Amino acid sequence: MTGRHRNPVRKSFSSPLASAFVIAMTVLWTAPTLGLLVTSLRPKQDVTTDGWWNALIHPDFGLGNYHAVLFEGGSGGSTGLMPFLVNSLAISIPATLFPLVLAAMAAYALAWVRFRGSDAVFFTVFALQVVPLQMALIPLLRLFSSGAHLGSLTLIPAVDLKGSYAPVWLAHTMFAMPLAVFLLHNFIAQLPRDLMEAAVVDGASHFKIFRSIVLPLCAPALASFAIFQFLWVWNDLLVALTFAGGTPEVAPMTVRLAQQAGSLGGRWELLTAGAFLSIIVPLIVFFSLQRYFVRGLLAGSVKG
Amino acid sequence: MTLNPTAPSPSSRRRPVAVPALLAALALTAACSNSSGGSGGGGGTAQTLTGDCAKYQPYAGHSGTTVTMFASILSPESDNLEKSWAEFSKCTGIKISYEGSNDFESQLPVRVAGGNAPDFAIIPQPGLLAQMVKSGKVVKPPAQTVTNQDKWSPVWKTYGSVDGTFYAAPMSANMKSLVWYSPKTFAAAGYEVPKTWADLMALSDRIAKAGGPKPWCGGIASGTATGWPATDWLEEVVLGTYGGDVYDQWVGHQVKFSDQKITTAMQTVADWMLNPAWVNGGYGDVKSIATTTFQDAGAPILTGKCAMLQQASFYEAQWPKGTKVAPDGDVFAFHLPAVNPAIANPVEGGGEFLAAFSGRPEVQAVQNYLSSSDWASSRVRTASGWVSANQGVDKSLYTDPIDKLSAEALTDPSATFRFDASDMMPAAIGSGQEWKSLTAWFAEGQSVQKVAGDIDAAWPK
Numbered sequence: 001m002t003g004r005h006r007n008p009v010r011k012s013f014s015s016p017l018a019s020a021f022v023i024a025m026t027v028l029w030t031a032p033t034l035g036l037l038v039t040s041l042r043p044k045q046d047v048t049t050d051g052w053w054n055a056l057i058h059p060d061f062g063l064g065n066y067h068a069v070l071f072e073g074g075s076g077g078s079t080g081l082m083p084f085l086v087n088s089l090a091i092s093i094p095a096t097l098f099p100l101v102l103a104a105m106a107a108y109a110l111a112w113v114r115f116r117g118s119d120a121v122f123f124t125v126f127a128l129q130v131v132p133l134q135m136a137l138i139p140l141l142r143l144f145s146s147g148a149h150l151g152s153l154t155l156i157p158a159v160d161l162k163g164s165y166a167p168v169w170l171a172h173t174m175f176a177m178p179l180a181v182f183l184l185h186n187f188i189a190q191l192p193r194d195l196m197e198a199a200v201v202d203g204a205s206h207f208k209i210f211r212s213i214v215l216p217l218c219a220p221a222l223a224s225f226a227i228f229q230f231l232w233v234w235n236d237l238l239v240a241l242t243f244a245g246g247t248p249e250v251a252p253m254t255v256r257l258a259q260q261a262g263s264l265g266g267r268w269e270l271l272t273a274g275a276f277l278s279i280i281v282p283l284i285v286f287f288s289l290q291r292y293f294v295r296g297l298l299a300g301s302v303k304g
Numbered sequence: 305m306t307l308n309p310t311a312p313s314p315s316s317r318r319r320p321v322a323v324p325a326l327l328a329a330l331a332l333t334a335a336c337s338n339s340s341g342g343s344g345g346g347g348g349t350a351q352t353l354t355g356d357c358a359k360y361q362p363y364a365g366h367s368g369t370t371v372t373m374f375a376s377i378l379s380p381e382s383d384n385l386e387k388s389w390a391e392f393s394k395c396t397g398i399k400i401s402y403e404g405s406n407d408f409e410s411q412l413p414v415r416v417a418g419g420n421a422p423d424f425a426i427i428p429q430p431g432l433l434a435q436m437v438k439s440g441k442v443v444k445p446p447a448q449t450v451t452n453q454d455k456w457s458p459v460w461k462t463y464g465s466v467d468g469t470f471y472a473a474p475m476s477a478n479m480k481s482l483v484w485y486s487p488k489t490f491a492a493a494g495y496e497v498p499k500t501w502a503d504l505m506a507l508s509d510r511i512a513k514a515g516g517p518k519p520w521c522g523g524i525a526s527g528t529a530t531g532w533p534a535t536d537w538l539e540e541v542v543l544g545t546y547g548g549d550v551y552d553q554w555v556g557h558q559v560k561f562s563d564q565k566i567t568t569a570m571q572t573v574a575d576w577m578l579n580p581a582w583v584n585g586g587y588g589d590v591k592s593i594a595t596t597t598f599q600d601a602g603a604p605i606l607t608g609k610c611a612m613l614q615q616a617s618f619y620e621a622q623w624p625k626g627t628k629v630a631p632d633g634d635v636f637a638f639h640l641p642a643v644n645p646a647i648a649n650p651v652e653g654g655g656e657f658l659a660a661f662s663g664r665p666e667v668q669a670v671q672n673y674l675s676s677s678d679w680a681s682s683r684v685r686t687a688s689g690w691v692s693a694n695q696g697v698d699k700s701l702y703t704d705p706i707d708k709l710s711a712e713a714l715t716d717p718s719a720t721f722r723f724d725a726s727d728m729m730p731a732a733i734g735s736g737q738e739w740k741s742l743t744a745w746f747a748e749g750q751s752v753q754k755v756a757g758d759i760d761a762a763w764p765k
Contacts, residue, residue, distance in 0.1 A: 045624060141418025162420065242414055246403040258406055259378045
């Protein structure tokens with residue numbers, strides 16, 4: 001441990017002035033969310049006529065908007081937000097796990113398994129990050145619906161995935177891979193070489209090393225990527241709308257929220273309630289995984 | 305460093321096993337969705353419908369099939385659509401899987417280009433219809449749909465056609481040439497609903513001089529579409545001043561915005577909605593029109609701070625619950641008179657067109673049904689808020705006074721109906737530069753010449 005009181009950075013961060021600044025920033029940053037919460041509790045008439053801060057003076061709160069969002073039928077005569085929340089989970093969890101598993105394996109192989117062209121592969125994957133998602137939507141959709149052909153030769157057959165989660169999973173996995181491989185590669189490449197050599201000497205296979213050494217050690221990196229990916233997929237509207245469509249069988253909650261405002265955007269008091277409901281799950285994920293951000297698992301792993 | 309590959313341990317075999325399992329799972333999903341999307345069983349054979357279902361006999365023979373429909377109409381309006389064809393679905397066994405999205409305009413081209421087109425799309429803009437037809441994926445309607453079209457006035461057929469070929473039958477019509485007002489306030493102050501443009505201007509002047517509420521209110525803010533209500537004001541004046549021919553030439557840019565005809569029309573709009581003495585009731589000065597949302601624009605009419613609002617029939621949905629919309633109620637609307645009395649009954653409006661992306665027999669059956677007077681009547685009967693310009697719909701079916709007023713104006717043979725010009729112009733203008741420039745006109749007080757010049761300059765070459 002370095003001496004706490006001799007560290008000037010740490011000292012400047014714990015001064016009363018800095019604390020006051022941090023608190024001010026936090027309040028400023030949280031104000032819109034508070035506004036969202038307050039608005040979601042107000043009746044429509046109030047929402048359209050005056051600002052949410054006025055409600056703090058003349059409170060007139062109710063859960064009507066939440067009831068409307070959760071239980072009032074919508075397009076397709078559905079039962080509110082519930083099936084869409086389930087869809088969101090059914091999309092987000094696999095779409096987080098697939099790239100996580102694939103990227104961890106790829107990152108390990110690229111970092112520690114020497115093979116011809118591994119650097120070229122890594123740089124290609126890294127460079128793929130510059131391809132914007134929006135540009136790949138139509139080609140990918142076309143690939144799913146009609147396959148890939150070279151002249152009369154079928155390279156990839158057409159798969160009819162309409163109306164299932166599979167195209168959304170695949171799309172999210174593909175779009176996530178470059179960044180995931182890059183992030184995890186950098187983390188895994190910095191693991192102590194001694195550990196790997198010791199494992200090889202003990203007769204461990206690549207898979208054994210990967211499972212018993214790499215995975216536990218890069219848990220913080222995996223967790224932070226998992227958080228990013230989960231939040232990205234959870235909040236995604238574009239990919240879901242393009243690949244899943246808006247039917248209650250497969251559409252995630254974001255699609256439903258976008259529909260909830262009505263054809264003319266007149267019901268945005270419902271949006272606030274829906275948006276607040278949609279925040280809850282990411283908050284749970286964040287708070288349950290956030291300790292991985294700060295936990296230094298590496299400390300002492302070699303010396304011990 | 306090089307880690308030498310070692311002999312595979314039992315655990316390292318897990319990965320190769322997992323991959324085929326995943327592929328198998330994918331193949332399974334693919335197989336499942338294949339069978340549900342296919343033509344299914346039960347269809348094809350002659351099927352006789354009896355009882356209440358007998359009237360659906362022409363559409364029979366496709367039981368067990370599903371057609372998909374994609375549109376921009378969201379709940380609660382879309383629920384009424386689904387109710388309107390529920391009986392048809394039950395009797396014929398054709399399921400209509402409806403999907404509404406407010407990203408419809410951007411999603412439809414993506415899905416069509418990606419080979420994932422729905423069977424039907426309900427397209428509200430003739431411009432988007434033309435774009436879809438150019439993609440080559442729109443299928444021409446069956447003969448019965450074309451015959452059904454005769455119940456609509458001929459101008460509608462041209463709006464559903466691209467390069468002279470008829471593709472999409474109109475499903476609904478809406479009327480934009482309305483002025484919302486409060487009958488109670490009018491009665492209390494002794495005002496009469498004006499019959500001519502001159503009367504309307506005289507009335508506005510009288511209200512302004514009375515010192516109470518301002519005569520007009522307006523709002524053109526609408527998120528990324530800010531400015532569209534202002535395009536309607538200009539369109540009303542152009543159509544009402546010069547009639548259909550000049551309007552059509554204006555849409556086609558043979559008459560430019562900087563043409564004297566159009567700048568004169570803009571000046572008429574300026575004297576009306578940019579008149580500091582007349583606007584913006586309940587909100588402030590002329591500039592506040594640019595920052596007031598179109599949804600909120602009419603609220604001051606209910607509180608007595610504004611007398612009139614020019615807005616389409618669909619504005620009815622924006623009045624708060626409990627507002628009585630009737631000739632003797634809290635709010636009602638009158639037909640905006642023509643600027644030039646020589647132009648008979650100008651009606652500016654919009655509509656929605658049903659385009660098919662598949663020629664399967666069940667798709668054609670649905671297309672025939674949805675273009676018929678029977679369906680139009682069924683939809684009107686289901687709930688208010690839907691107007692058809694189909695002559696076969698009995699006017700007494702309209703329960704809502706605004707719907708009735710719109711239907712009468714839209715089916716009036718003497719009316720000069722024209723489609724919303726900004727929906728017909730190229731997207732770069734109609735949903736781009738015209739919105740921007742007209743917003744700047746209100747917000748920054750730019751001159752008519754500059755606004756017109758900017759729009760002309762942005763017209764795609």
